[in-house]
Amino acid sequence: MMLLKNMVRGLEQDAPAKQLIQCWDHDADTLKYWRASSNFVYTFEREGQRQFLRFIHAEDNTPENIQAELDFVLYLLDQGYPAAAPVRSIDGNWIETIQSERGPYYGVVFEQASGTYVPMDQMSEAHLESWGRSLASLHQLSEAYRPENTSRGSWTDAIAWIASVLDRYPQETALRQQLGQVTEQLAALPVGSGYTGLIHYDFETDNIFYQEEEGRYCAIDFDDAMVHWFMMDVASAAADLLEQEGANAERSMQLFLDGYRSVKELDERCLRALPVFQRFEDLYRFARLLRSLEGFEELPAPPEWAVRLKHKLLGICHRIRERYSVQAVTLQPVDAGNWLACTHLEVANEQRSLFPVPAVYWLAESAYCGFTPLALYEGEQLAGLTVYAVDPDDGSYWVMAYMIDHKFQGRGLGKAGMVELIRYIRARSGCDKLKLGHRPDNERAARLYAALGFEEISLQHGEVIRELRFLGDSL
Numbered sequence: 001m002m003l004l005k006n007m008v009r010g011l012e013q014d015a016p017a018k019q020l021i022q023c024w025d026h027d028a029d030t031l032k033y034w035r036a037s038s039n040f041v042y043t044f045e046r047e048g049q050r051q052f053l054r055f056i057h058a059e060d061n062t063p064e065n066i067q068a069e070l071d072f073v074l075y076l077l078d079q080g081y082p083a084a085a086p087v088r089s090i091d092g093n094w095i096e097t098i099q100s101e102r103g104p105y106y107g108v109v110f111e112q113a114s115g116t117y118v119p120m121d122q123m124s125e126a127h128l129e130s131w132g133r134s135l136a137s138l139h140q141l142s143e144a145y146r147p148e149n150t151s152r153g154s155w156t157d158a159i160a161w162i163a164s165v166l167d168r169y170p171q172e173t174a175l176r177q178q179l180g181q182v183t184e185q186l187a188a189l190p191v192g193s194g195y196t197g198l199i200h201y202d203f204e205t206d207n208i209f210y211q212e213e214e215g216r217y218c219a220i221d222f223d224d225a226m227v228h229w230f231m232m233d234v235a236s237a238a239a240d241l242l243e244q245e246g247a248n249a250e251r252s253m254q255l256f257l258d259g260y261r262s263v264k265e266l267d268e269r270c271l272r273a274l275p276v277f278q279r280f281e282d283l284y285r286f287a288r289l290l291r292s293l294e295g296f297e298e299l300p301a302p303p304e305w306a307v308r309l310k311h312k313l314l315g316i317c318h319r320i321r322e323r324y325s326v327q328a329v330t331l332q333p334v335d336a337g338n339w340l341a342c343t344h345l346e347v348a349n350e351q352r353s354l355f356p357v358p359a360v361y362w363l364a365e366s367a368y369c370g371f372t373p374l375a376l377y378e379g380e381q382l383a384g385l386t387v388y389a390v391d392p393d394d395g396s397y398w399v400m401a402y403m404i405d406h407k408f409q410g411r412g413l414g415k416a417g418m419v420e421l422i423r424y425i426r427a428r429s430g431c432d433k434l435k436l437g438h439r440p441d442n443e444r445a446a447r448l449y450a451a452l453g454f455e456e457i458s459l460q461h462g463e464v465i466r467e468l469r470f471l472g473d474s475l
Contacts, residue, residue: 115209132259235277
């Protein structure tokens with residue numbers, strides 16, 4: 001991801017694009033903006049054929065990196081591998097440089113990739129297997145690649161770069177800890193022939209185009225390529241594959257892996273380390289997004305689209321951060337010191353139909369019916385309320401109420417608090433099972449309880465009843 005401030009400046013009146021396109025043959029008045037993310041990309045026509053102008057500010061890339069990318073693409077093409085081919089400029093150069101008042105821009109042009117874009121939800125079994133075969137074929141060629149004058153960075157360079165970004169943000173302690181763990185786990189994996197080489201890094205659905213007659217994919221966008229484990233490319237594809245529903249995700253992943261294995265052996269040890277590679281991708285993405293927002297305040301009056309994009313990127317960073325944040329959740333009795341604060345706890349507005357009873361009701365019922373209310377804290381902050389009880393008829397334990405205040409939602413406290421509640425009840429009761437109920441339309445609760453092992457056992461009085469059975473010392 002380029003610096004957002006550079007994105008804003010580079011799109012002003014399309015000035016860099018209009019200057020760079022003069023370096024290549026093109027049909028007049030055909031230049032059009034297409035997208036901007038890691039690079040600026042514009043489309044244009046040359047003798048009626050669509051081509052792509054891609055450029056970047058000098059703060060965001062170097063000519064050496066771009067040339068190394070082009071050398072790899074040219075090698076693949078020479079070996080018969082389908083990829084979008086670069087186009088020389090009028091002066092015979094692969095890369096052209098222009099000067100602007102804000103510094104240099106480096107531009108390249110590519111032909112349009114052959115083939116058809118196939119969305120994930122429209123992929124057949126043949127598409128999925130071909131995806132795996134195409135990636136394995138790329139990796140085979142990568143193993144034999146010996147660049148003469150250029151080279152790309154490696155995973156260790158990326159680790160060092162991530163660390164340099166995180167060092168500018170001392171508060172990111174959880175991600176810094178994750179980076180140390182990922183570095184150690186990757187360093188323990190086998191390297192060399194069959195394991196590592198120059199990978200695409202972004203061999204996902206938006207960068208591949210299916211060639212129907214040949215039954216293979218044509219690839220674009222090798223600008224993120226680095227020396228890494230081949231499994232890293234598999235992990236990137238898996239991120240797309242596993243977004244599907246349940247069995248479909250498993251089936252799609254298996255077809256992809258079958259296609260890969262039909263061309264190249266897939267090391268099982270590296271395959272088992274798939275979560276490690278996915279964490280590397282999270283960390284690398286987080287660092288790139290965080291870096292992209294640096295200097296945004298230098299813009300005197302950023303356009304509204306840039307402000308919206310900034311908040312979107314911050315949201316992605318927040319979600320990644322939350323995946324690795326360790327929540328310090330504790331349960332404390334409701335007493336004279338905190339009961340009043342507990343009455344002020346509220347769910348989000350859209351949840352009121354699911355939790356129509358205010359917190360004060362549960363405190364009153366607990367006082368008169370023998371229930372046990374507990375206050376849920378994140379650190380020293382009151383974040384939620386839960387109530388549990390024992391059925392006098394059969395001695396079974398029930399979670400009667402469980403809620404997280406609206407100000408603390410979306411931070412992983414729901415799951416962390418429920419895990420702590422289960423441990424709390426087990427430690428004090430020795431019970432072998434725990435029950436609870438929720439409304440059928442409360443999908444968020446259903447997902448949470450199912451993930452923790454609560455099985456649906458019945459439907460009573462308009463509520464789904466779930467039961468968690470304890471095995472040994474689980475939870």
